Amino acid sequence: QVQLVESGGGLVQTGDSLRLSCAASGRTFSGYDMGWFRQAPGKERDFVATISWSGVSTEYADSVKGRFTVSRDNTKNTVYLQMNRLKPDDTAVYYCAATRVRGSSWPSQYNVWGQGTQVTVSS
DSSP: OEEEEEEOOEEEETTOOEEEEEEEEESOSTTSEEEEEEEOTTSOOEEEEEEOTTSOOEEEOTTTTTTEEEEEETTTTEEEEEEOSOOGGGOEEEEEEEESSTTOOOGGGOOEEOOOEEEEEEO
């Protein structure tokens, strides 16, 4: 089983950038598609982005398209989420997750989750 640990969250101002990292350990990482999700207080966990195990294919939620970029380095067992032009609406706990299902945006199809990292964007 893969274990995931997110890092890189913090408190920033509107328009700033952050890069989140998700380090995987345990069993092989390269066979998994990886996803980023976020959950604001009192709201459901929402899809943000996903990247195929090869890194070739990516998909994004409309709300982050053009501002966020997902990438991965399988030699380092790490996936990244570069977040630019951050807005207060981006405030949430961000989770990375792993799945064997290709190109999924459904949290229920991800079977391994990290503990989350808080991102707070002040106006």
